[in-house]
Amino acid sequence: MFQPSRRFTLLAAAATAAIILTGCGSTSPAADPTDVDPDGEVVPREISWLLSRPADGGVITTMQQIADEYAKDHPGFALNLITTPDRPSYIQKYETLAAANKLPELFDTDATPFAQKLAKQGRMVDVDLLLEDLGLADDYRPAALNYQRFDDGSLYMVPFEFQLEFFWYNKALFEQAGATVPATLDDFPQMCTDLRTAGVTPIALDGQDQWPLERYMAYYPFRMAGPEYVQDLKNGDASFADPAGRAAAEWLHSLGEAGCFSPGFSATGYADAQAQFTSGAAAVYNIGTWELSNLATEALDPAVRDSVDYFTLPTIDNAVTADNEYVTPSGIGMAVNAKTYDPLVRDFLAFALERYPELYASSGALSPTSSATTTIPDNATPLYGRAVEQTNNVGEAIAMPWDTQLDPATNTRLQQELTLLVQGEITPDEFIQTMDKTLAENSDG
Structure with a gap:
């Protein structure tokens, strides 16, 4: 976990990079992001990929295997993986390199406002056109591509993952407590009360990393106002005082009052939260299918293995999104640098993106394609x-994680205030007032 002083240093660096980026856009070398099939000979060389992924994860392992295969037929080719798994450090490196016009051929990014500025400056290849040109567009799951799109629907990142986020729960603990799976988000406080009364921690939460609690902030607005609410929020066209924002704040506050999370949850890390659930100490755990190997295999403790099940994001009365629409991320995307895009990069991507789905899926992971x-x-x-099998029943609307949508300063303040809200140290009104002030100070709208 980063100390506050370190976090603010990173935010300042990101803000400086954004300012430099705005100023240097007009001096960037000309490139055509729509020229996805450039003329010329394929001349092997080393190309680099700036990544923010686990070094031993499935994506890197698979792509390294593919690069080695490609190199056998293209002597002199190599894929240099520049890996920085720690996300705050990665963002600092990525935005600094972008500001200096020194991004490599490939680089990871979410569909953030910063990335959209790069795209508008013509510095990222149009991935919609690229996939169409390669004959691969129809292979991709619409939800996997939509997660990578900017608010205007444009696509500049390639997905390498597909995940579904569920509420995993322990059926035995629910039965013991007389608790029922919540039909709506408004049923969560009663579920927590029943479990807490039975001496069970209701929900395991990684409060230390802060983004898991931020997921909960996204749920009520998604059901009440759809994915457009957070888009409007970050653009300054909505506020936390709006009905969807207020409903979310009041719901989070009610979860705190019902004791949904363990005391001291803000100091609980990822591994500890998972251990609470897998040991049977907590009844519910909100996490994605990237944890299938730990939650749905014989690696799980036999004492709880047969009791584990899942439910998807509950709805609310008069919801504007469908029951099968929830958080379905395709992970951080890979952008292609328009400045360095040439016949070699295109040829390698054509080979890699054709080969990738089968190899990746053979590891037990969910491919971003349906092929x-x-x-x-x-x-x-x-x-x-x-x-x-649940991947075959996923709707089009996506509950976007807010940490990939909001500017860094607003996002950091939101995460801090959410912890205080759930702990009962501030009221929903105080939360709303603080967040709307923060939003006004940092919004581009």
Whole structure:
């Protein structure tokens, strides 16, 4: 966990990079982001990919294998992986390199306002056109591509993952407490009260990393106003005082009052939160299918293995989004630098994106395409297959994680205030007042 002083240093660096980026846009070398099939010979060389992914994760492992295969037929080619798994440090590096016009051929980015500035300056290849030109566009799951799109619908990032985020729960603990799976978000406080009364921690939460609690902030507005609310919020066209924002603040406050999270949750890390659930100490755990190997295989503690199930994001009365629409991320995307895009980069991407889905899915992961079938591990429980099958019933609207949408300063303040709100140290009105002031100070709208 970063200390506050370190976090603010990173924010200041990001803000400085954004200012420089705005100023240097007109001096950037000309490039045509729509020229996805440039003329010329494929001349092998080393190309680089600036990444923010686990070094031993499935994406990097698969892409390294593909690069090695490509290099056998293209002597002199190499894929240099510049890996910075720590996200705040990565953002600092990425935005600093962007400001200096020194981004490599490939680089990771979310669909943030900063990335959209790069795209508008013609510094990222149009991925919609690229995938169409490669004949791969129809292979991708619409939800996987939509997660990478900017608010205007444009696409400049390639997805390498596809995930579904569920509420995993322990059926035995629910039965013991007489608790029921919430039909609506408004049923959460009663569920927590029932579990807490039975001596069970209702929800395991990684409060230390802060983004898991921020997911909860996104839920009520998504059901009440759709994905447009956070888009309007970041553009200064909506406020936290609007009905959707107020409903979210009051709902989060009610979760705190019902004791949904363990005391001291803000100091609980990722591994500890997961251990609370997998050991049977907590009844609910909100996490994505990237944890299938820990939650739906024989690696799970036998004492809880047969009791684990999941439910998707509950709805609300008069919801504007469908039951099968919830958080379905395709991870951080890969952008292609328009300045360095040439026949080699295109040829490698054509080879890699064709080869990737099958290799990645063979590891038991969910492919961003529907063209590859996930290999269910031999040690999987029936829940694994059910979760994979769930990918065939996902709606179009996505509950976007707010940490990928808001500017860094607003996002950091939101995460801090959410902890105080749930702990009961501030009221919903105080939360709204603080966040609307922060939003006004940092919005581009």
